[in-house]
Every structure is written in structure tokens, then in C-alpha cells.
Amino acid sequence: MPQTFQFGRFSVSRIEEMLTPGFDPAFLFPEYTSEILATQPLLSGEGFWHAASGKLMSSMHSWLIRTEDHVILIDTGCGNGKYRALPLFERFHQLNKPYLQQLALAGVQPHHVTLVINTHLHVDHVGWNTQWRNGAWTPTFPNAKYIFGQHEFKHWSAGGEGLQRLPENQAVIEDSVVPIVQAGLHELADDGAEIIPGLRMHDLSGHTQGQMMVMLDDGHRCAVFPGDALHQPMQIYEPTWNSRFCELQDIAIASRMRLLEHCADRGACLFPAHFGRPHGGWVHRQGEHFSFQPLQTHELV
Ligand SMILES: [Zn+2]
Secondary structure, three states, X not given: OOXXXXXXXXXXXXXXXXXXXXXXXXXXXXXXXOHHHHHOHHHHOOOOEEOOOOEEEEEEEEEEEEOOOOEEEEOOOOOOOOOOOOHHHHHHOOOOOOHHHHHHHOOOOHHHOOEEEOOOOOOOOOHHHEEEEOOEEXXXXXXXEEEEEHHHHHHOOOOOOHHHHOHHHHHHHHHHOHHHHXXXXXXXXXXXXXXXXXXXXXXXXXXXXXXXXXXXXXXXXXXXXXXXXXXXXXXXHOOOOOXXXXXXHHHHXXXXXXXXXXXXXHOOEEOOOOOOOOOOEEEEEEOOEEEEEEOXXXXXX
């Protein structure tokens, strides 16, 4: 059974696509120094660090949010059977992962999903938007509205800068975004858009020009789904470390700082897109810095 976390009328579950060693930290973070593993032992624990290969643990998953009326998926991983034979995307090429079975274990069938929210339109966030059916890429969740950030959608459309910066993403847009638009299932959200009561999308640009985060607030407790503003918990300790995939360097750092301040000051639980086990947690202020407290087993239901 997937892990589930309860926020008043919202439940949050992780739907795994894969959990593997990912990038070498020096590749992912150009400013990386290994000292951080000595000064913050949490980061070299097996949840976040794969000692045998010296690589960072990397999770691909969706966050499933359920209310009485809604079944919502935030980000949709890499998808099965997609042609990603480029060196940068090797890990995502022609996958055959039991993602929909994981979703079924949580009691959800594709037709139950009412909303899909893509924080941004990178290869590892839109994959299960579609699946190969009857000779075409078709929406996996036929009854869902798919929500893209207004600015992010333009960024990857003709005339936007996205494909000039990252031409590798062209096939991704073609097989995982365009079929949604052609099926008339997409909607565009602006900064601050209320998706359903208690759930809003806000600008968190920097990683991509139009990345958005999802903020959950049940009136008492808050949670944040920040997409790739943070790839790894070490960025909580070193918020100026951008990943090599961040498009706007200064804005990415400013957004990350704003996110961490919000999590620490509001007590918002952080549910990033790629953290290793246990995949989410709390951010605390520590003097002028921040620290991370992973979710504990007893916090899960
Ligand atoms: Zn990502």
C-alpha cells in the first residue's frame, strides 16, 4: 500500500514509478562539494545516498491527493514506452513500470482521476499524462482536467524559449502534452489560481520559466508540492545550489529561498518530486540556515 498522510479533509499518498540511484551529485549540482555529506550525516543515509555508486537516490513518483469529491495527481513521472534515446534522457527510455498498478493499490483507477496538475512540463513530470493506445498517445486519465501553468505552457509552445533551451524536450511535448490539448482536456492556471477550495497554484519559476507549486491549506495545516525547486534534501542546507537543469539561475535561488521560508514559518509539509525515502518532511530554521526533518513512520496512516 502506498504511504498516506492526512491533512484534515485531504489525504496525500505517494504513487511510485521508480526509486533508483540517479545522478552523481557533482553532475546535478555544479557547486557541489562532498563536505556536505560529513557535516550533514542525514544526507548520506540510505534514503538519500547510494553509497555503492556514489549517486544520489532519485525517486520518480506522483503525489495523489484525495478529497471527498476529487482525485488529484500532481506530476505524472516518465511514462511507459516513450522514446527517450537521448543521452540526457537515457534513464527514461522505453520504460515498462507498474505505475498504474501502484495507483490501483491505492484504490484508484485511471477513470477515477478528476484533476492532473503538472508543476512543469519536463520529461519526468508529464509522462503518464498519456499512454499508447490504438496506435496513438492518448490521455491516460480520460475524465480528468489537466492543469498546466499558463506561463509554462507558453514557454514550451511555438514561439516560447523552452525548446530553444532544451530541444530534447520536443518529443516530450509532442507525446505527453499535445494529445491532452487535442483532446480538449487542458486548462491553464495563473499565479494564485484556486484549483479547488484549499488547493492553489503559485508561481515558483526558476527551474523552468513557468514552474508552479501546488499549495494545500486545510485551514489548520499546510503542505507544499514544489516540483523541482528542490531536487534533493541537500539543497535545504545549501539553497543556492541550483541543479544543472535550472533555467533561470537567480530566480531559481530566490524561489527556493521563498519556498523554504514558507515551509519553515508556516509549518508546511514539503512533498518534493524526487526526494528519496521517506520522500517528504519538514523544514526548520537553524540560525540563518535551514534543516530538514524527514517524515516519520507514525505520521503516516
Ligand atoms: Zn524532475
